[in-house]
Amino acid sequence: MKPPETAANxxxxxxxxxxxxxxxxxxxxxxxxxNLLTPVAAFAATADESGAxxxxxxxxxxxxxxxxxxxxAGTAEAVDPTEPAGTGDPAVPDTTVDSATVVTESPxxxxxxxxxxxxxxxxxxxxEESFATTSPxxxxxxxxxxxxxxxxxxxxxxxDFSYQWLRGGVEIxxxxxxxxxxxxxDSNQQISVSVTGTHPGYTTVTLVSSAVGPVTPGTLTKxxxxxxxxxxxxxxxxxxxGTWSGSPKLTYQWLRGGVAIAGATKxxxxxxxxxxxxxxxxxxxxxxxxxxxxxxxxxVKWKLTAPTPVISGTTTVTHTLTANPGTWTTxxxxxxxxxxxxxAISGATxxxxxxTASDAGKQISVKVTGSKTGYNSVTxxxxxxxxxxxxxxxxxxxxxxxxKVVTHTLTANPGTWSSxxxxxxxxxxxxxAIAGATxxxxxxTAYDAGKQIKVKVTGSKSGYNTAAxxxxxxIAIxxxxxxxxxxxxxxxxxxxxxxxxxxGTWSSxxxxxxxxxxxxxAISGATxPKYKLTxxxxxxQIKVKVTGSKSGYxxxSVTSAKTTTVxxxxxxxxxxxAFCKTSLxxxxxxxxxxxxxxxTKTTTDTRYRWRKA
Numbered sequence: 137m138k139p140p141e142t143a144a145n146x147x148x149x150x151x152x153x154x155x156x157x158x159x160x161x162x163x164x165x166x167x168x169x170x171n172l173l174t175p176v177a178a179f180a181a182t183a184d185e186s187g188a189x190x191x192x193x194x195x196x197x198x199x200x201x202x203x204x205x206x207x208x209a210g211t212a213e214a215v216d217p218t219e220p221a222g223t224g225d226p227a228v229p230d231t232t233v234d235s236a237t238v239v240t241e242s243p244x245x246x247x248x249x250x251x252x253x254x255x256x257x258x259x260x261x262x263x264e265e266s267f268a269t270t271s272p273x274x275x276x277x278x279x280x281x282x283x284x285x286x287x288x289x290x291x292x293x294x295x296d297f298s299y300q301w302l303r304g305g306v307e308i309x310x311x312x313x314x315x316x317x318x319x320x321x322d323s324n325q326q327i328s329v330s331v332t333g334t335h336p337g338y339t340t341v342t343l344v345s346s347a348v349g350p351v352t353p354g355t356l357t358k359x360x361x362x363x364x365x366x367x368x369x370x371x372x373x374x375x376x377x378g379t380w381s382g383s384p385k386l387t388y389q390w391l392r393g394g395v396a397i398a399g400a401t402k403x404x405x406x407x408x409x410x411x412x413x414x415x416x417x418x419x420x421x422x423x424x425x426x427x428x429x430x431x432x433x434x435x436v437k438w439k440l441t442a443p444t445p446v447i448s449g450t451t452t453v454t455h456t457l458t459a460n461p462g463t464w465t466t467x468x469x470x471x472x473x474x475x476x477x478x479x480a481i482s483g484a485t486x487x488x489x490x491x492t493a494s495d496a497g498k499q500i501s502v503k504v505t506g507s508k509t510g511y512n513s514v515t516x517x518x519x520x521x522x523x524x525x526x527x528x529x530x531x532x533x534x535x536x537x538x539x540k541v542v543t544h545t546l547t548a549n550p551g552t553w554s555s556x557x558x559x560x561x562x563x564x565x566x567x568x569a570i571a572g573a574t575x576x577x578x579x580x581t582a583y584d585a586g587k588q589i590k591v592k593v594t595g596s597k598s599g600y601n602t603a604a605x606x607x608x609x610x611i612a613i614x615x616x617x618x619x620x621x622x623x624x625x626x627x628x629x630x631x632x633x634x635x636x637x638x639x640g641t642w643s644s645x646x647x648x649x650x651x652x653x654x655x656x657x658a659i660s661g662a663t664x665p666k667y668k669l670t671x672x673x674x675x676x677q678i679k680v681k682v683t684g685s686k687s688g689y690x691x692x693s694v695t696s697a698k699t700t701t702v703x704x705x706x707x708x709x710x711x712x713x714a715f716c717k718t719s720l721x722x723x724x725x726x727x728x729x730x731x732x733x734x735x736t737k738t739t740t741d742t743r744y745r746w747r748k749a
Contacts, residue, residue, distance in 0.1 A: 464506050468511075557595040619643040711746060
């Protein structure tokens with residue numbers, strides 16, 4: 137028999153089934169007492185959470201929907217008898233928790249059929265909906281001591297969640313939150329979590345995440361111990377282990393040169409003669425179930441005997457300094473580093489150091505670092521030296537070579553100086569510096585004639601004091617010799633005509649003076665490069681002396697050859713072709729137009745006539 141198909145009927149439950157059975161029994165009992173046993177159309181029963189039943193069916197008028205109630209635990213609502221049957225939802229109202237209502241509906245009367253108790257069909261329970269979900273996921277590191285977190289995934293609609301963590305598929309007691317901190321029992325296990333989602337009107341769903349693992353042992357956080365006490369035989373060393381997280385079990389061991397010392401398993405240890413020169417180590421080991429065992433240690437070494445080094449040597453560039461380390465603990469290995477004004481000198485790592493130009497004016501010190509197995513390394517620094525002095529250049533007196541004659545070039549030879557010396561030069565004329573004469577060579581000029589020349593050489597080199605040396609003076613510089621040439625005379629050797637002195641080729645820049653001569657007698661006033669013949673010159677020979685001069689050069693005079701005899705010029709004008717006296721043979725004259733004529737004869741005309749010269 138089905139329960140009434142009404143929208144108000146809740147889902148079936150054991151309580152409701154019990155209510156239906158009781159309603160059925162009650163109905164049979166009523167029918168028997170009234171001799172009205174007929175088929176029962178339907179039973180609707182509801183039960184509250186205590187299991188009490190409500191609403192039994194009572195006899196109804198023919199062809200009408202009726203509502204009958206039995207109220208063992210309360211009062212039931214009445215159903216409207218006017219609601220037609222068979223259209224839309226059945227006209228059965230919701231029931232309450234305290235009273236149950238059974239709704240029956242009688243079909244139309246059939247001829248010959250008793251309709252007092254017509255059966256009513258039982259309604260189907262409502263269908264619950266399903267969630268739309270994705271699988272939950274677990275995040276976090278699978279290491280003991282770490283915390284895992286579950287993400288329930290996407291649920292539609294939103295759900296209320298409950299959690300249960302699983303170790304190897306088995307529930308972990310009390311692990312019902314969305315996070316779970318891994319414990320020692322989880323080591324080497326696979327961990328997963330089940331997520332249960334609920335929502336009114338939806339089927340409850342439980343999903344299990346993928347497992348993470350296997351879980352690895354946790355890592356204990358190290359705390360480095362500290363050792364206090366004086367490192368000497370007979371003294372007691374004390375180790376402080378510090379605070380370790382997670383409260384692990386701690387064990388201790390002292391070691392001598394890396395080897396465990398028998399019985400030395402406490403936080404204190406008294407040094408003995410056997411420990412001298414050996415590194416003493418304290419080791420603490422932490423262990424805890426589910427965690428990797430770890431150790432931390434600290435060590436102490438013995439103290440070296442280390443005096444302060446001393447520097448010896450001349451504190452001048454090019455000299456060598458020596459570091460004297462003093463007496464250290466036997467077997468100590470020493471290293472050196474030299475410093476210039478507290479800055480380490482690259483490559484200066486020997487016990488000696490040769491001073492360079494870079495050290496001039498600076499102070500030098502040295503650090504000595506001693507080391508020995510089982511001992512702490514020690515560094516000692518010497519006192520600084522005085523400021524390093526510049527060195528003295530090796531010098532030489534320069535010499536001058538070359539002709540001491542104007543136009544010639546002199547050369548300064550500096551001699552032998554310290555290697556790497558650079559030079560500057562200054563030439564002097566009678567002790568006065570010659571402007572611009574600052575090279576190693578000097579070309580003599582006219583100004584130097586009769587003067588003495590010397591040169592000063594100044595040498596310099598980084599890290600050395602500058603030095604200057606001056607040469608001896610030269611002899612008085614001689615004047616140069618002019619290049620000269622014998623002059624020549626051009627022009628007609630006839631009275632009234634002009635002669636010209638041609639000097640020829642002389643030294644460039646030579647200036648000239650002239651003196652004309654008539655038969656070796658200087659002609660007064662004839663001192664120019666030209667000379668006009670006069671009647672006094674007729675029958676005489678003319679020559680010229682040219683004197684050349686130039687600053688810084690010795691003047692020179694050269695005389696030309698004599699001319700031919702100067703011919704006289706007759707007075708007045710002559711007529712071409714006219715006879716002339718034998719006494720005028722070779723004489724010259726001029727026509728009225730200035731044409732030069734000569735009194736001569738020819739082979740064909742033995743008489744003297746004025747003919748064109």
